[in-house]
Amino acid sequence: MELTLWTYEGPPHVGAMRIASSMKDIHYVLHAPQGDTYADLLFTMIERRGQRPPVTYTTFQARDLGGDTAELVKKNIKEAVERFKPKTLLVGESCTAELIQDQPGALAKGMGFDMPIVNLELPAYSKKENWGASETFYQLIRTLLKEKVSFSEKISPLRWKEFGRRPKVNILGPSLLGFRCRDDVIEIQRILSEQGIDTNVVAPLGASPDDIERLIDAEINICLYPEIAEASCEWLKRNFGMQYTSTIPIGIKNTIEFINEVHKKLDLPLTNKKELENKSKLPWYSKSVDSNYLTGKRVFIFGDGTHAIAAAKIAKEELGFEVVGLGTYSREMARQVRATAKDLNVEALITNNYLEVEDAMKKAAPELVLGTQMERHSAKRLGIPCSVISTPMHVQDVPARYSPQMGWEGANVIFDDWVHPLMMGLEEHLIDMFKHDFEFVDGHQSHLGHTATNTKEFLNSDEKKEKNSKEGIIWTESGRAELIKVPFFVRGKVKTNTEKYAILRGIPEISDETLYDAKAYFS
Amino acid sequence: MSKVEFNKENGPREVFCGLTSIVWLHRRMPDAFFLVVGSRTCAHLIQSAAGVMIFAEPRFGTAILEEKDLAGLADAHEELDRVVNDLIARRPEIKTLFLVGSCPSEVIKLDLATVAEKLNKRFLGQVRFVNYSGSGIETTFTQGEDGALKALIPLMDSSDEEKLLLVGTLSNNVEDRFKKIFRNLGISNIESFPPRQSTELPKIGKNTKVLLTQPYLSDTVRDLKHRGCEIISAPFPLGIEGSTEWFIAAAKAFKISELKVHEIISPLINRAKLALESHKEILKGKRLFLLPESQLEISLARFLHNECEMDLIEVGTPYLNKDLMKEEINLLPDNTKIVEGQHVEKQLDRVRESNPDLVVCGMGLANPLEAEGISTKWSIEMVFSPIHGIDQAADLAGLFSRPLKRNQILTSKTLVTH
Numbered sequence: 001m002e003l004t005l006w007t008y009e010g011p012p013h014v015g016a017m018r019i020a021s022s023m024k025d026i027h028y029v030l031h032a033p034q035g036d037t038y039a040d041l042l043f044t045m046i047e048r049r050g051q052r053p054p055v056t057y058t059t060f061q062a063r064d065l066g067g068d069t070a071e072l073v074k075k076n077i078k079e080a081v082e083r084f085k086p087k088t089l090l091v092g093e094s095c096t097a098e099l100i101q102d103q104p105g106a107l108a109k110g111m112g113f114d115m116p117i118v119n120l121e122l123p124a125y126s127k128k129e130n131w132g133a134s135e136t137f138y139q140l141i142r143t144l145l146k147e148k149v150s151f152s153e154k155i156s157p158l159r160w161k162e163f164g165r166r167p168k169v170n171i172l173g174p175s176l177l178g179f180r181c182r183d184d185v186i187e188i189q190r191i192l193s194e195q196g197i198d199t200n201v202v203a204p205l206g207a208s209p210d211d212i213e214r215l216i217d218a219e220i221n222i223c224l225y226p227e228i229a230e231a232s233c234e235w236l237k238r239n240f241g242m243q244y245t246s247t248i249p250i251g252i253k254n255t256i257e258f259i260n261e262v263h264k265k266l267d268l269p270l271t272n273k274k275e276l277e278n279k280s281k282l283p284w285y286s287k288s289v290d291s292n293y294l295t296g297k298r299v300f301i302f303g304d305g306t307h308a309i310a311a312a313k314i315a316k317e318e319l320g321f322e323v324v325g326l327g328t329y330s331r332e333m334a335r336q337v338r339a340t341a342k343d344l345n346v347e348a349l350i351t352n353n354y355l356e357v358e359d360a361m362k363k364a365a366p367e368l369v370l371g372t373q374m375e376r377h378s379a380k381r382l383g384i385p386c387s388v389i390s391t392p393m394h395v396q397d398v399p400a401r402y403s404p405q406m407g408w409e410g411a412n413v414i415f416d417d418w419v420h421p422l423m424m425g426l427e428e429h430l431i432d433m434f435k436h437d438f439e440f441v442d443g444h445q446s447h448l449g450h451t452a453t454n455t456k457e458f459l460n461s462d463e464k465k466e467k468n469s470k471e472g473i474i475w476t477e478s479g480r481a482e483l484i485k486v487p488f489f490v491r492g493k494v495k496t497n498t499e500k501y502a503i504l505r506g507i508p509e510i511s512d513e514t515l516y517d518a519k520a521y522f523s
Numbered sequence: 524m525s526k527v528e529f530n531k532e533n534g535p536r537e538v539f540c541g542l543t544s545i546v547w548l549h550r551r552m553p554d555a556f557f558l559v560v561g562s563r564t565c566a567h568l569i570q571s572a573a574g575v576m577i578f579a580e581p582r583f584g585t586a587i588l589e590e591k592d593l594a595g596l597a598d599a600h601e602e603l604d605r606v607v608n609d610l611i612a613r614r615p616e617i618k619t620l621f622l623v624g625s626c627p628s629e630v631i632k633l634d635l636a637t638v639a640e641k642l643n644k645r646f647l648g649q650v651r652f653v654n655y656s657g658s659g660i661e662t663t664f665t666q667g668e669d670g671a672l673k674a675l676i677p678l679m680d681s682s683d684e685e686k687l688l689l690v691g692t693l694s695n696n697v698e699d700r701f702k703k704i705f706r707n708l709g710i711s712n713i714e715s716f717p718p719r720q721s722t723e724l725p726k727i728g729k730n731t732k733v734l735l736t737q738p739y740l741s742d743t744v745r746d747l748k749h750r751g752c753e754i755i756s757a758p759f760p761l762g763i764e765g766s767t768e769w770f771i772a773a774a775k776a777f778k779i780s781e782l783k784v785h786e787i788i789s790p791l792i793n794r795a796k797l798a799l800e801s802h803k804e805i806l807k808g809k810r811l812f813l814l815p816e817s818q819l820e821i822s823l824a825r826f827l828h829n830e831c832e833m834d835l836i837e838v839g840t841p842y843l844n845k846d847l848m849k850e851e852i853n854l855l856p857d858n859t860k861i862v863e864g865q866h867v868e869k870q871l872d873r874v875r876e877s878n879p880d881l882v883v884c885g886m887g888l889a890n891p892l893e894a895e896g897i898s899t900k901w902s903i904e905m906v907f908s909p910i911h912g913i914d915q916a917a918d919l920a921g922l923f924s925r926p927l928k929r930n931q932i933l934t935s936k937t938l939v940t941h
Contacts, residue, residue: 001586001587001588001589001592001599001602001603001605001606002586002587002589002606003584003585003586003587003606003609003610004563004566004584004585004586004587005580005581005583005584005585006566006570006581007563007566007567007570009563010563010564010567010571011562011563011564011567013564014564014567033540033626033658033659033660034536034538034539034540034659034663035538035539035540035541035542035543035568035626035658035659036564036568036659037536037537037538037539037885037887038539038540038543038567038568038571038572038887039567039571040537040886040887040888041571041572041885041886041887042571044886044887044888044889044890044891045886045887045889045890048890049890049891050890050891050893050894051891051894052887052888052891056535056868057535057536057537058535059534059535059536060660061660061661062629062658062660062661065630065660076535079534079868083868094564095561095562095563095564095626095627096562096564096626096627096630096659096660099593099627099630099631100630123590124562124563124564125562125588125589125590125592125593126589126590128563355580
């Protein structure tokens with residue numbers, strides 16, 4: 001039993017709903033009690049969908065349990081098929097139905113329907129949402145394509161040359177309730193098209209079962225979101241020989257690397273290599289003098305595996321930040337996140353407990369947090385600017401404007417979204433210059449709102465008193481006076497470091513000189 | 524009883540389960556913690572319904588059952604013990620801990636009553652443990668509150684003191700208003716259940732006169748009757764008419780004349796009628812379809828028809844206690860169609876066929892109906908907004924007139940583009 005106050009991921013059947021709701025001509029009969037219908041609001045309210053998810057809940061009640069719940073399942077399947085006439089039927093159960101063991105999938109298969117039926121077994125007591133989405137997508141592809149396996153020759157990524165047409169690829173993984181998927185797909189299709197590559201099928205987002213059957217018309221698969229599509233890509237590779245990409249095109253370097261990977265796999269010459277550097281404004285914006293102040297900004301990163309790893313690379317290599325924390329709630333991606341963390345010399349945090357993340361954030365003392373909506377709230381409490389880079393979805397993560405994370409425009413969006421919460425470079429410089437003027441009042445930093453600590457509070461805070469008494473360190477008058485002169489945005493860090501230094505050296509009283517000693521020691 | 528048409532329907536539903544009521548119950552009692560014993564679905568449901576990310580540490584959580592808990596029941600009890608110990612160590616300010624049963628815990632027959640009993644002995648004098656079920660196989664939405672209140676009744680001491688007991692969660696400001704009006708009427712001993720502090724439970728007995736503020740408390744009412752309480756029969760205090768009748772019924776129970784009631788509340792009524800006018804203008808003659816969810820539907824239908832002059836197409840309710848709703852049903856117009864239960868697909872067919880001006884429904888259905896061109900009001904707002912009492916009548920009407928007004932604004936061309 002695990003005490004959970006809040007969870008990053010929903011149960012696995014919500015993952016299945018994400019696949020079903022992303023697609024056309026599919027219906028999902030879910031053996032579940034009435035309360036499970038809450039999941040509809042994730043799609044209709046958060047994603048603002050104008051259609052109900054294509055889901056029928058069997059709505060069994062306590063009084064049904066003694067009777068024949070299997071009959072109830074069959075009745076609902078029959079009604080759903082008659083009403084919605086799906087081309088493919090998904091049948092599964094949520095956590096409670098799993099315990100009654102009615103095996104709705106097997107029941108459905110015995111009802112004599114013509115359409116393909118996908119029997120979903122998603123263990124609700126050990127797995128979570130992304131796993132459920134991945135498994136559903138994989139089972140759907142397997143069901144619709146397994147009969148073609150024996151007839152099909154291995155698909156050569158070079159066959160487009162024989163066919164005398166442009167190469168074709170599938171884009172796999174984008175789904176509803178995935179972070180900025182809607183816009184990523186447009187961006188990636190645009191990039192591929194510029195390179196003379198056609199998109200065969202995008203799935204699950206917007207695809208129908210017919211499209212799934214057409215997957216093998218493409219040469220290779222683009223695995224855009226491994227959390228959702230890697231298992232499917234692997235199956236298509238094993239059974240049809242279809243190769244798939246492993247680079248996630250988030251950030252300039254990865255987008256270029258992605259384009260290279262696609263060209264290499266297709267044996268398509270890359271003719272506009274030099275141009276690629278200038279497709280996004282990020283490299284120049286990052287190089288321009290105003291961005292000097294970004295150098296070494298301490299950044300804490302937490303999110304799903306894919307976005308967290310990508311963010312770490314961009315932060316370090318493209319914006320010149322220092323990554324002081326990296327973690328994920330995606331256990332399936334733990335290995336990759338650990339590897340990236342190791343390269344960055346930080347310890348990876350793999351957890352589903354947001355309070356642990358908040359603690360780690362506090363300890364890392366970052367100047368910027370890149371996280372989920374939950375980290376945005378934690379950062380707000382700590383007075384640290386934050387930008388959201390990952391699911392779980394919030395209505396704010398479905399903006400009206402075009403706002404991808406991937407490709408060239410994605411890099412532009414990322415530059416703006418990450419840098420704006422930090423103070424504008426010149427603004428910071430000016431505040432530093434004028435901070436001793438009487439007009440300058442602490443706590444007037446709009447990006448921090450009311451949570452910024454002002455000098456008075458800071459010096460009189462209980463936290464400080466407590467700390468002082470606990471560790472026996474006293475701030476002298478000169479020490480305090482010097483500390484006030486330190487710009488507010490690094491003051492916390494300076495204070496902690498100075499105290500650390502004082503403890504280390506056994507200095508009982510901190511004077512202005514101690515402050516400078518500590519500064520020299522830590523620099 | 525007016526000639527009301529009763530129907531029952533069965534099938535797939537689109538409603539919340541009783542766990543959702545934790546969202547308002549935990550706010551009412553800031554010294555209580557609600558621990559759901561359930562699955563990741565339960566945790567996800569409550570956070571999705573409540574949008575809890577704003578809290579540092581919410582006063583509700585879920586002990587999520589895992590594979591190993593399902594293997595053997597002895598394990599599950601021990602595990603729950605461990606979780607509770609951790610929780611109390613972390614939150615020592617908690618005075619009452621509700622162990623809330625869920626669909627999975629009910630199906631595996633996890634005996635929360637025994638667990639609560641054991642924990643009560645161990646934490647005697649520190650934390651009280653109460654258990655009830657908020658499971659979706661037994662309860663719909665607001666019925667969760669019924670379960671929670673019923674579970675508290677055995678903890679209430681007996682007293683023969685004469686008092687008025689308001690039963691059902693109210694927002695604090697509405698509660699204060701009601702108490703002031705009752706005092707003006709001459710009723711001085713007034714208490715509320717649930718109270719604002721979980722430890723300050725009212726004493727009850729044969730001179731306790733219970734006045735319900737919410738229509739979904741069937742089980743609580745039954746147990747209060749068993750404890751000798753007198754249940755005052757009245758419509759519910761939604762709108763001017765319902766609230767007036769409600770005050771009069773209470774006054775009658777305390778042998779206060781109706782004249783006195785009118786004397787006290789007529790200025791309020793006049794004021795409220797004035798405030799209601801602009802909403803009535805919008806709502807008058809508009810056709811209303813209520814889908815089942817909160818059990819407030821019948822009272823809302825009565826208010827929207829009698830005071831706002833809306834036409835009722837269908838009044839859905841997840842559950843109907845005809846006895847408890849007697850006074851409300853009496854006030855409904857003849858031939859009102861009440862449907863208990865739901866077959867969501869068939870009901871939506873009827874919605875489309877009847878071409879309503881406004882549909883009251885859950886959040887899962889609102890945007891899809893809007894996309895079809897049908898205006899909606901989501902029902903969950905009814906349980907989070909202060910809507911009770913005469914002073915709130917216009918606010919209550921406003922919840923329904925706003926979507927219509929907005930529609931009007933967005934579809935009209937009032938500015939000429941030059």
